[in-house]
Amino acid sequence: MELPTWLISQTSAQAHRLLSEAFAAIDSRGYHYRLLAALEEFGPASQATLGRRTGIDRSDVVAALNDLADRGLIERSPDPSDRRRNIVTVTAAGSERFRRLDKALAGVQDDLLAPLSPAERDQLVALLTRVLAHHNPE
């Protein structure tokens, strides 16, 4: 079992275990982080835009935003210039939550890649980036 696909999926499973554990400890999950990250990086946006930026399906964006809104981390307001859209904004609590999640993520990075030197981590990143770019032609 040394096939690349196997290794990648095993490594991903490992990363996933560490991540979901770390996120769960902060009452969150992957979708929450991805949405908050997109909002922090690009500012308020409509739900459809968020879906495109994060790669999350529209319908799943709805559910995740409901969760985030229930926790007071984001707010929806109608877009006056297009009444189909909601403008999604991060609250102060949301920003705070994002920072905590980001720290947790950094910890998981270190944990996961502990056996690799900085140069090797760069190598890994470069290889994966090229693989991804090939399948995701912008």
Add this chain to the structure above:
Amino acid sequence: MELPTWLISQTSAQAHRLLSEAFAAIDSRGYHYRLLAALEEFGPASQATLGRRTGIDRSDVVAALNDLADRGLIERSPDPSDRRRNIVTVTAAGSERFRRLDKALAGVQDDLLAPLSPAERDQLVALLTRVLAHHNPE
């Protein structure tokens, strides 16, 4: 978004998409392949052993073996030396199915890693192997 964790999970998602598509075209899914592979590599085994070898939970092994048995790809027979156990055996059709799945998997490998040279593929494999070994101390 150039964090290793993100890249790994995105690459895994891509691999997963390609794989499940290829497997679905042969009326199978990941668990089926993993179980058949373990049986082909190590020979007949009990369900608990299969679970340990593939990393699949006992209860999921049951369900996947049911699927495989429905398709006539494996057979269960009681172990005379331990009446708790079933001995799982691959049928001729199961071997044939495994070969088809294995070919499909090889195709996905090539597809996924198309942008990398053979040396780079080895590099990637080596890096991931070390990451995994660190978290899965045999």
Add this chain to the structure above:
DNA sequence: AGTCTATGTTGGTCAAGCCCACGATTAATC
């Protein structure tokens, strides 16, 4: 004997990803 562990099985939960359909609204085309 009795206790502890292993096995197969059923059942349930969760996260992630994906698709479909609907009503409402805006954009595009005739």
Add this chain to the structure above:
DNA sequence: GATTAATCGTGGGCTTGACCAACATAGACT
């Protein structure tokens, strides 16, 4: 300007993969 097409938010459902709990049966160990 009226009709068709596309977009948006929303709800619903489905599949895979991964996990966990419980239980009856069967072995193992003391």
